[in-house]
Amino acid sequence: MRKIIQSHATEFALLAVILLISLFLSLATERFFTLGNAFDLLNTSSVNIIFAVGLLVVLIAGGIDISFAVAASVVQYVAALLLESIGGGGWISGLVIAAVLGVSLGAINALLIHRFKIISIVATIATFNIYFGLLMFFTRGVSIYNLPDWLTSRVILFEHEMADGSWVEITLPVLVMVVCVIATWVLITRTTTGRQLYAFGDNPEGARRFGINVGAMQFIAFGWLGLMAGIAGLIQAHYAQEVVPNALYGRELDVLAAVVLGGARLGGGKGTVLGCVLGVLMISITQNGLNLMGVSPFAFKMIIGAIILVAITLSNTSIERLLPFMREGARR
Amino acid sequence: MTEPSGAHAGPRPLLSLRNINMTFGGVKALKNVSFDVLPGEVHCLAGENGSGKSTLIKIITGVYRPEPGAVIDYDGQTYAQMSPVTAQNGGIQVIWQDLALFPEMTVAENIAFQTLLGRWPRFVNYGHMREIAIRALKKLGVTLDVDLPLKDFPIAQRQIVAIARALVGEAKIVFMDEPTASLTQSETDHLLEIVRTLSTSGVAVVFVSHRLAEVLEISSRLTVLRDGALVGVYPTEGLTQSRITELMTGRTFDQHVRAKTRDANPVVLEVKNLTRPGQFEDVSFTVRKGETLGITGLLGAGRTEIALSLFGMSKPQSGEIFLDGKPVRFSSNREAIEAGVAYLSEDRLSLGLIQPQSIADNLVIASLDGIRSGGLLSDERKQRLVAQWIADLGVKIGKQTDAISTLSGGNQQRIAIAKWLATDPKLLILDAPTVGVDVGARAGIFEIVAKLAESGLAIILISDEVPEVYFNADRVLHMAGGRISGAFDPRQCTLKDIEAAVYA
Numbered sequence: 001m002r003k004i005i006q007s008h009a010t011e012f013a014l015l016a017v018i019l020l021i022s023l024f025l026s027l028a029t030e031r032f033f034t035l036g037n038a039f040d041l042l043n044t045s046s047v048n049i050i051f052a053v054g055l056l057v058v059l060i061a062g063g064i065d066i067s068f069a070v071a072a073s074v075v076q077y078v079a080a081l082l083l084e085s086i087g088g089g090g091w092i093s094g095l096v097i098a099a100v101l102g103v104s105l106g107a108i109n110a111l112l113i114h115r116f117k118i119i120s121i122v123a124t125i126a127t128f129n130i131y132f133g134l135l136m137f138f139t140r141g142v143s144i145y146n147l148p149d150w151l152t153s154r155v156i157l158f159e160h161e162m163a164d165g166s167w168v169e170i171t172l173p174v175l176v177m178v179v180c181v182i183a184t185w186v187l188i189t190r191t192t193t194g195r196q197l198y199a200f201g202d203n204p205e206g207a208r209r210f211g212i213n214v215g216a217m218q219f220i221a222f223g224w225l226g227l228m229a230g231i232a233g234l235i236q237a238h239y240a241q242e243v244v245p246n247a248l249y250g251r252e253l254d255v256l257a258a259v260v261l262g263g264a265r266l267g268g269g270k271g272t273v274l275g276c277v278l279g280v281l282m283i284s285i286t287q288n289g290l291n292l293m294g295v296s297p298f299a300f301k302m303i304i305g306a307i308i309l310v311a312i313t314l315s316n317t318s319i320e321r322l323l324p325f326m327r328e329g330a331r332r
Numbered sequence: 333m334t335e336p337s338g339a340h341a342g343p344r345p346l347l348s349l350r351n352i353n354m355t356f357g358g359v360k361a362l363k364n365v366s367f368d369v370l371p372g373e374v375h376c377l378a379g380e381n382g383s384g385k386s387t388l389i390k391i392i393t394g395v396y397r398p399e400p401g402a403v404i405d406y407d408g409q410t411y412a413q414m415s416p417v418t419a420q421n422g423g424i425q426v427i428w429q430d431l432a433l434f435p436e437m438t439v440a441e442n443i444a445f446q447t448l449l450g451r452w453p454r455f456v457n458y459g460h461m462r463e464i465a466i467r468a469l470k471k472l473g474v475t476l477d478v479d480l481p482l483k484d485f486p487i488a489q490r491q492i493v494a495i496a497r498a499l500v501g502e503a504k505i506v507f508m509d510e511p512t513a514s515l516t517q518s519e520t521d522h523l524l525e526i527v528r529t530l531s532t533s534g535v536a537v538v539f540v541s542h543r544l545a546e547v548l549e550i551s552s553r554l555t556v557l558r559d560g561a562l563v564g565v566y567p568t569e570g571l572t573q574s575r576i577t578e579l580m581t582g583r584t585f586d587q588h589v590r591a592k593t594r595d596a597n598p599v600v601l602e603v604k605n606l607t608r609p610g611q612f613e614d615v616s617f618t619v620r621k622g623e624t625l626g627i628t629g630l631l632g633a634g635r636t637e638i639a640l641s642l643f644g645m646s647k648p649q650s651g652e653i654f655l656d657g658k659p660v661r662f663s664s665n666r667e668a669i670e671a672g673v674a675y676l677s678e679d680r681l682s683l684g685l686i687q688p689q690s691i692a693d694n695l696v697i698a699s700l701d702g703i704r705s706g707g708l709l710s711d712e713r714k715q716r717l718v719a720q721w722i723a724d725l726g727v728k729i730g731k732q733t734d735a736i737s738t739l740s741g742g743n744q745q746r747i748a749i750a751k752w753l754a755t756d757p758k759l760l761i762l763d764a765p766t767v768g769v770d771v772g773a774r775a776g777i778f779e780i781v782a783k784l785a786e787s788g789l790a791i792i793l794i795s796d797e798v799p800e801v802y803f804n805a806d807r808v809l810h811m812a813g814g815r816i817s818g819a820f821d822p823r824q825c826t827l828k829d830i831e832a833a834v835y836a
Contacts, residue, residue: 189456190455191454191456192448192454192455194453194456195441196449198437199437199448202436203432203434203435205432206428206433209393209395209426209428210432210445211394211415211420211449269437
């Protein structure tokens with residue numbers, strides 16, 4: 001047990017903060033502490049969690065990506081046009097198209113970073129602008145509303161009316177999210193490729209001396225994020241029932257903050273799927289709670305920024321000092 | 333004199349390199365080098381920084397490709413070049429100077445890292461990795477918690493992890509690149525013990541080190557490189573340290589005791605009963621104008637800690653410090669600098685110099701007040717100041733605006749010293765001033781130290797290399813366990829006397 005807490009200090013710290021916030025919100029509002037609300041949260045967070053686990057892989061491999069959210073917008077738009085041209089398609093063809101497009105856009109980032117030796121933040125700021133610029137230029141900002149029926153109709157996998165009248169629902173986005181989360185977890189903790197990604201992010205020169213294929217690592221990391229971004233794009237279109245070119249613009253920073261909050265390190269080699277999911281949930285819970293408390297949405301960003309700072313400070317320092325049996329992790 | 337013994341009639345070499353050439357950006361890093369390793373021997377590869385040692389290892393392990401014409405015979409096979417995979421599968425293992433470990437991963441993963449390699453993804457077998465790791469550590473007679481991340485362990489234990497990793501792949505040759513650079517004496521002894529065990533069990537060990545005492549102690553043969561060319565291969569029996577230095581640098585060094593009496597000079601620094609619990613206790617000494625006081629002792633003896641207290645970076649709990657007869661109590665190093673104390677850090681690479689910045693900017697960073705003109709920094713004054721110091725200390729540079737990282741270790745250290753001299757100090761504390769400086773360049777650093785002392789500076793010279801303080805200081809203090817446990821006058825004792833006290 002001690003070992004588990006030691007090696008997952010960030011996750012436990014996050015869990016503690018989430019519990020504290022939840023406790024506060026349960027006392028402060030009536031609606032927060034209901035199963036219905038909990039499932040609502042899960043449904044609305046699904047897209048961000050899919051983005052987050054993709055970004056996690058890139059961060060573990062020592063990179064960063066700013067472009068994935070607008071890449072998802074490009075995928076949405078192009079997929080919608082392609083689906084229309086093939087006469088509608090279905091979930092399978094939709095997911096395949098989204099996945100292929102997403103992976104391709106991710107591969108462009110990997111190519112720039114590996115082949116042309118551009119550092120990842122610069123390369124992806126450039127592709128962020130290019131993807132978004134191209135999208136706005138060709139669409140002239142026009143949204144697509146006449147999506148195929150299969151894409152816009154809600155798929156409810158499980159529903160149940162609670163005694164208090166609220167509905168417990170598990171929808172398709174949640175299922176897709178769970179599959180993505182499990183797949184990412186298997187990739188990074190259970191496969192040799194995943195461990196090579198960790199090693200590459202932790203000590204790139206060390207990995208290179210072992211003969212690990214550095215180029216392959218970049219393509220796998222950015223390809224995986226591209227895959228997740230493509231899927232998330234399609235799911236977001238399904239959830240919103242429309243494709244708006246700038247709907248996901250700005251999402252990259254929210255997701256990045258959540259992933260870093262979850263213990264991933266900018267610089268590579270560190271981060272877990274659990275921490276990543278908790279990071280996204282914490283931000284959603286806070287947002288949801290503020291909503292229920294009737295706080296002005298204009299104050300959200302400010303409050304969330306403050307919470308990120310507090311949580312990161314907590315998980316870096318005091319938790320380890322508060323619990324004396326924990327070693328100082330970052331003894332330097 | 334020992335003669336090269338290039339041709340040997342003994343056992344067939346396990347590894348044999350011929351015609352190794354390598355060029356980096358027009359510079360010949362290796363010129364027609366040959367190199368042999370016999371099965372199970374301990375071989376030392378010696379040479380100054382930049383002599384081509386690391387390049388040679390990288391060719392043997394397949395990180396670099398030698399120029400065409402190279403012949404690499406290994407274990408009955410002939411190759412024109414190696415690849416990392418062939419080298420590893422064939423049992424060539426390297427423990428790099430920077431260890432090339434993965435701090436965020438567990439000890440088990442680090443040791444059994446080879447099981448994670450391969451082009452196609454497979455599922456990881458953590459249980460198998462733990463078994464491999466525990467078995468490898470057992471071979472070395474060490475127990476570590478293999479489930480903890482490596483970053484939780486100190487450097488000496490990481491070194492052991494690196495060795496354990498090398499043993500996993502059925503090693504036939506283990507290269508160790510400067511393995512003792514960051515170890516204390518007892519840790520070094522333990523490491524040398526491990527090297528002997530390996531050698532007895534038939535694994536050849538190639539030791540790359542410029543700590544010469546170890547070289548003589550551990551290896552049976554020595555290959556010396558200088559400026560990318562082979563100087564020769566020598567049996568270590570009968571070799572002396574000064575002979576090896578000569579072979580490495582191509583020059584002879586006439587080392588003599590410089591100590592003189594400075595009793596007539598006024599006292600600059602007096603330390604009385606200085607104590608900081610856990611670091612040093614009841615330390616008293618004086619340093620006079622023009623005097624060089626040597627302080628030696630093992631790592632952790634409290635040498636650096638005393639220096640940091642004199643420099644105002646940590647507060648002593650009790651005791652007194654007098655500078656020019658006046659009691660002082662620094663609450664920050666800025667106060668110490670203003671009072672005329674300068675401290676050359678033991679860690680030049682990360683603390684002493686700002687590597688990407690220019691030579692000129694590094695030199696003036698501690699004395700910016702002196703180059704101000706009307707509130708703003710004056711470029712002209714800066715250039716004048718820098719040019720003056722560079723001439724005074726004989727630093728070889730290209731342009732003032734070149735990054736400090738373009739200079740050799742010895743020249744970097746001269747800039748670091750100049751940086752402090754520019755603050756016009758009374759007392760200069762030099763903490764391990766030759767770490768990372770080539771043998772040849774060390775003499776130059778000590779020339780400067782002697783000149784500075786003659787000009788009236790009081791100097792404290794801290795070093796864990798006893799010969800440095802023995803030859804270059806007027807008096808030598810020996811610290812152990814935070815206390816001063818002996819005082820020596822180099823004119824009235826031998827080097828062996830001090831070494832016996834330090835390594836007792």
